[in-house]
Amino acid sequence: MPTARDPAVELQHALLSRLKLRQLSLLQAIDRHRTLSRVAAEMQLSQPAITKALHEVEDIFGSTLFERSSRGLVPTAAGDAVLHYARRWLAELEATTRVLTSLEAGRSGRLRLGLTQQVPQQLMSAALTHLLDRSPRISVMVREGTTDELVAGLVARELDCAIGRSYDGDASGLVQEAIHEQEPCLVVGAKNVKRLSRGPLDWARLAQLDWILPPPNTPMRRTYNAIFVGAGVQPPLPILETTAIRSIETVLRQEPNAITIFARDVLAGMEPAGHWAALPYRLSWNLPPVSFFTLKELEAHPTVRSLRGAVVETARRMKRSAG
Structure with a gap:
């Protein structure tokens, strides 16, 4: 039959x-x-x-x-x-060749880490120190990008884990854990602080300034748009759309009405340069939490698991210190 x-x-x-x-x-x-x-x-x-x-x-x-x-x-x-x-299979093959090359060079393996530019310096330092101080040593590849880009890299098997903003999209197999809350602040060129901070916080007035915002359809851009809408103000058309720190700093230094939003703890690590500063307003909302990302199939990997533990513990110490 x-x-x-x-x-x-x-x-x-x-x-x-x-x-x-x-x-x-x-x-x-x-x-x-x-x-x-x-x-x-x-x-x-x-x-x-x-x-x-x-x-x-x-x-x-x-x-x-x-x-x-x-x-x-x-x-x-x-x-x-x-x-x-095909992209996933070839990415996995490339990752395997890199791991084997690292092993042949005397390393104990390789880890591919994604970072957003607004990860606090303490968390970034903790992650890299934990990875680079391991014995035997491992090879580390770091890629910077927006949260959406890092998640895409994870799904495409081009990254093993990432630290970025919480992700509100749909990504099969993605595991994320919120680890750190950040307070936002309004940031302008240092020489423009006094002029731009006159009067109470007024989102209608702020919307008329020259905004630097993240690219469209990113988690942070959606958050900022929602803040303006919640205040009854049309979200501004930005003069610059980027997450690149050097580009942001350049425009804040050159444009007298340029303004953006930064995490206060990230700004604190950059203020010694003296080119930008926070306006003296306290905002009533928090940024989307900094989160640790990996894939379900990788969350038990010893290197990923130990890195997550080191980053989470650092975030806890930061919270206790702030408190």
Whole structure:
């Protein structure tokens, strides 16, 4: 009696027996360049050879992965799904090679850490000191970015853990723990503090200034927009959208009406430069908490677990000291 056919099992068998890693690299190259001629030039192959290779990959997956359009070759729905996992598989392979290289160099492993620019100096120092003072030593890769960028890096398996603002989006397998509360303050160029702090706190007046805000659709931008809306004021159109500290400092120093919002403890670590300072207002809300992020599959990893413990303990000491 014939058995029921399971397409998923058949596809899995085809992938295990026929799919090669270089074919995943080919798909990424096509997605990057969107024309086979450019892919052929990058891979130093003929265009017919690239066309044949793409047809072989599509035959393995049993689906058309790219279709021609006015914008060149664009992924189909199946192509998007395959590319999503191809990026993860290749990122995991790259991570494995880095770990093996670290082991061969006498290190005990490698950790990829993400940080936002508004992580307090004490937490950043605690994390890096904990990692770099380990014996035997490990290799550490640090990437800075917004919380959204760091979460994307975690999901893509390009990072092992991160310290950033709490994340309000949907990310499969993400584990986050709030570890530190921060008080916000309004920050302007140091020479402009007296002029811009006249009178009581007035969000309508502040909205008329030249704002430096995080990029659109980031957790912090959504928070700041909500503050203006809650005060009955239209969120301002910023003159600069960035989280880059040096860019923020430059504009605050040069523009007489420039203003932004910073965590007070982060600002305290930067004030000796003398280029910016907080306005003398106390805000009635807190910033989204600083959080420790990793993936469910990595939270029991010894290095990730010990780093989390060191960062959480440092955050507790900071809270006791502030109290």
